[in-house]
Amino acid sequence: MLEELRVVLFRPKYPENIGSVARACLNMGVSNLVVVAPCGFNMEKALPLATVHARHVLESATIVETLAQAVDGCTAVFGTTARTGGWRKGILTPDSLAGVVDERLRGGGRVALVFGPEDKGLTNEETALCSGLMTIPTSQEGTSLNLAQAVVVVLYECFKRSLDTPFVPGGPPEERPATVQEQETMFHNFQETLLAINFLKDDNPDYWMLPVRRFFSKINLRRNEFNLLMGISRQVQWFVKTYGPGVKK
Template identity: 70%
Template sequence: MLDNMAVILFRPKYPENIGSVARACLNMGCENIILVAPQNFDMDKALPLATAHARHLLEHARIVDTLEEAVRDFNAVYGTTARTGGWRKGIMSPATLAGAANEKMRDGGRVAVLFGPEDRGLTNDETKLCTGLVTIPTNWENSSLNLSQAVLVILYECFKRSLDKPFTPAGPPEERLTTVEEQEVLFENMREVLLDIDYLRDTNTEYWMLPVRRFMSRINLKRNEFNLLMGICRQIRWATGKK
């Protein structure tokens, strides 16, 4: 059901949690797991929690060294967070995320949900690579969830939505969606252009780019649209330099 979705675990600390995540992924039909620099990965400790049914998910899990490498080929990446406010605005609920993810997958896109380390979650710098952020509402007296619980809740919402509007590929899309790596290239070019025309402040430009990022995250940006915006950026930079 969620063939075009992946779960990315960034620097997970406990192999037992990785095993439990594998079982949750199997339950919800999401068989793509990416581990980014796992801190103490031990297959013998992870397997009992995964059970024999999800063993193949652990054996075929992709292990990479950096977050940039993990997300670069996806068209959208949604980061999970328990913290709100400040840099973290426009945060979605799991149900809202499920709708956005399902729409992108129906357009032929690949979507990932990113989970940070169990002890601290994702930093502001790490969330910059995310298309959007999602939080799971909980009792305010105890907002901490086990990693596999969080994975299960979010995948459950995505699984439900896929049943309402199942993704059925009908050949390649007319124009593919942009990847996260391409989106980052576009954001950097837009940032430089906005600096050139004095729209952005020289200090803390990443913060002032947040509204732009949030706006762009609501668009299923296609490759031809990426080329169009990159061309506009180049022309503006040429014009400002000439002036």
């Protein structure tokens, strides 16, 4: 999804930062890195920060002389800035920028994100080439971000928006809700189990099941949770039949 997203570093001062940016690009699924007029670029200094995993991103980076060359062919260009106010109106945050980028990319566009020099950022002349500007909110005690930090913050938001399904740590997306029919099966199974352990009264078990039903009505039960509860219920019934009162040992 982010194949047409381009990260542009404008006149970066330190090769180590370029290497760190390459690694950030790899982490967030971006392979298109363009560097404009780097100051004393040294591949040997940049490689250790890229790590062996992002080496190919760094080595395939395009180096050009002007910002115009770097954004050539793009349908939208967004610059980063720490300066706000004045004529710089309607500045986006990383989250709102990610929404715009996602819309442009899904519409078949090609988008460039431009990050300025570490010491002074983009000038008015350079931002004139941008479709919009973005700033990363920070604490007033420390408003300056390392170049690679800024890149990874912005790309992280773009990466999240690019996912067709929400990312779930440690596993697949959440399973579907249990259907009404499945819930009725579970309630019937629960009733048999609670009768087996003498939790429900035999005279009117449907009535005594009402609090259980009300409890589950407050929960958006998922299919995997339904399976879990059914398994527990079956195991309890098996235990009662095998080791319960009246069973010969």
